[in-house]
Amino acid sequence: MRLPNSISPAFIEWLDRGGHKITLKKNLMVITKECNGSSKRGVISFERHEVKEFYDLDDYLSGRYEVFLKQYFNNGKGFIQDLHLAMAGKYRKAVMMNNLAKVA
Known part of the structure; x- marks a missing residue:
């Protein structure tokens, strides 16, 4: 199975x-x-x-991805948006911490 880059942050979150x-x-x-x-x-x-554009998934992650997609279909676009926002927040925090480490 292949994971589209467009929803990969949501899947990882x-x-x-x-x-x-x-x-x-x-x-x-x-x-x-x-x-x-x-x-x-x-x-x-x-x-x-x-x-x-796509990332290959092994058997274990393909199974997890199927469960993820079922939840996406059951919960709608807001499900993905919430996960994307959470991942974006983590990314911003990591960048900020990296920048602070450079200054210290």
Whole structure:
């Protein structure tokens, strides 16, 4: 399954709210979740400084994406807008903290 770039921030925020841990490693976004003593893991590959129209999802994340889309269809455009705004707020905070670190 493929994730469109246009809703990728909303999907990542949704995963974060759902208890997933998101880490970046070189050209990979690693998404993990501990569940009943076992660990679920998904990976999204990307190239730094390159925005793609779509990102390939592995089996685990494809399943999560299907659940995400069902919630989107059930809740409408506001569902995506709320997630986008939350992610934008996190981005602004990260930029601000980075700028403060440069000054200190």
